[in-house]
Amino acid sequence: MRTSMRDGCLVDYLCRDAVATITLRREHKLNAFNAELVRDLAAALRRFDEDANAQVAVLSGAGRAFSTGADVRERQARTVEEFERLGGPQEPDAHSYQLFNRSVNWKPVISAVHGHVLGLGLGIAFETDLLVAERGTQFQITETPRGLGGARYWGLLRFCGATAFGTEVALTGRYFTAEEAHAQGLVTRLAEVGEAQAVALQLASEIAQNPPLSVRATVRARRWFIESLCREIAAQTDPMKLYLTSDFREAVNAFLERRPVAPFSGR
Template structure:
């Protein structure tokens, strides 16, 4: 079973996250396979636009906590953080060659790491009632990257609230805050994404790609600046992070956080 399914419908490629038994949680392997699928789309001569969505009950529950957040201290030191070697999600859309646009079409839940992936896509069409959450806040990790991406999209004051509280927010709230482009009725989010894709591909491909390339360059620069500023904190070594990760894995509420 492919972790990411690749299907082309004329000029539109449908990329499907296919780990439904784990709510499409991003393991190192899934990040790697999505990177391969995005590269395949980027160099597919017949493809002009892609739609990214998730199989099953949710777009994605975020990072695979059991693999990426319960690593040993030695592993964190060797890898420079929770991500595996060569599987940093921030690289997925910024290593393109042809700069074709990608539409995210989330439904169900979009948590943690997957919030970043959705926000990094060029256009977003969410199913009504989709719930987003920056889980890094409650897990003892910084939410600076997510604040930056939401701010980049024009999220205004809502951006700070979402980043500091780590609360769930809906597709409808995200649309009101200018974080996403469209909200689709239940069960119609892929159809709505296809309609938006059809509007995009009416235009000359090179002019579309020029705009995509420039937007992603600015987005990537902002993300790299944030990561450069926050990397020395190494919050994944904190006691609070370790307690939050263990509590999640053990399906219990975390104990009192200590600020260390």
């Protein structure tokens, strides 16, 4: 039985046989991330890190999708004054970029994804240590057509092994499939429809047979290099403040109004 960490929590946590399952449960919004979901996922990852009975975690999303990314209405449809006060679309205490490096024990996390894995959800999936995807799963760096830029996700894909392919999907913002991602070495294992969780749990069980500290040494080193790369990218792109541009505002308004975007101005 799944149990939430508190009443109204948007993330479920369960540990059995040394494997924790962490499930996003904002399914009525296709697990789009608002501040509350980010905070609840951070709490679940802390619980996993501190759980002496858990050696590996499997992260998945309930409902029809792993995650469709940031909740546009709650995080991107802000006023200029709000963006300037917060320093961007994400609240300072609900920043998804910090989820996997606030660790003490450095245990591995496997993503088991299906449906859609978009934007912020894509970033989270590729920051986890291994990724299992159902056939037909659709990925997209939505930040590119939205006007926020896909540099960080380009860096993640490049780190995970996709070079020219990673550059293509970061610059075009096109959808790409689990099959394409697997061919590029981005997806650890392909699963049949409805089987991503089962395949990920089997993979987690294989990992849990090893000495825990041996496994954690690899996880710690991998995440250190990812964090270093993302910090370097942020140093290049954060000063651009793309969330204050006219093109970003037009893309968000077009999304909310369900209309085609007007020609972008480059401003």
